[in-house]
Amino acid sequence: GSNVLRMSSGIQIKKKTAAQKSKTHSPESQPKPSDKLNPKTIDPFRAYSQPPSAFSATYARGGIPCRLVHGSVNHKLQWECPPETVPFDPLLLTLAEGLRETKHPYTFVSKEGFKELLLVEGAAEKAIPLLPRLVPVLKAALAHADDEVFGRGLDALVQLSAVVGPSLNDHLKLLLTNVS
Known part of the structure; x- marks a missing residue:
């Protein structure tokens, strides 16, 4: 019939119908059976990129008004403006x-x-209103698995x-579980 293509060599090839063509898949659209046997592996030479933490991102974009000054023995912070301000x-x-x-x-x-921010004059008046938001952050540091943290x-x-x-006393119940 009309589905058969005759080659000059005498070989006959059947043409695929539209229904048969839609059933075929390109190799990209369907995984190979051997893919089950080849699990994805980690490339040990690939650069590990961890998303930056909120602190490191803030520091990188200049959101913290101080920078580390490397000394020969000791490091110190250099503030862009006086810490009091x-x-x-x-x-x-x-x-x-x-x-x-x-x-x-x-x-x-x-x-x-x-430490340096808490040493400025009037630090108590500025820090006390922040205690409800500061204590959970300190609690997270106290709960960290790393001993240095x-x-x-x-x-x-x-x-x-x-x-x-004594302003901290009301918040101690949140912190003492991590300290003990």
Whole structure:
């Protein structure tokens, strides 16, 4: 019939009908059976890209008004403006979130920045209103699996307690489970 194509060599080839053509798949559209035997593997030479944390992203775009100054022995922070003039909200909260960082320079900047901000004159008046939002962030640092992060969180809690005094008492029940 009309479905048969005759070649000059005498071979006959049947043409596919429209229904038969729709049933065929391109190799890209259907996985090969051997794909089940070849699970995807991790390329150990590929650069590992972890999404940046909120703190590292803020630091990278200049949202934290201080920078790390590398000394020959000791590091220190250089503030772009006097720390007394910096608004504690959101900076103190951002620095507290940075306490959970595990990479340099974020670990140093968050720890030193938190400490230096609490040393400014009038820090208690600026920090007390932030306690309801600051305590859960410190709790997260105290609950971290990394011992160094826990230590930074504990140091920050001691510094905060020295500054705000008895105002922290109402929030201790949230923190004591992580400290014990």
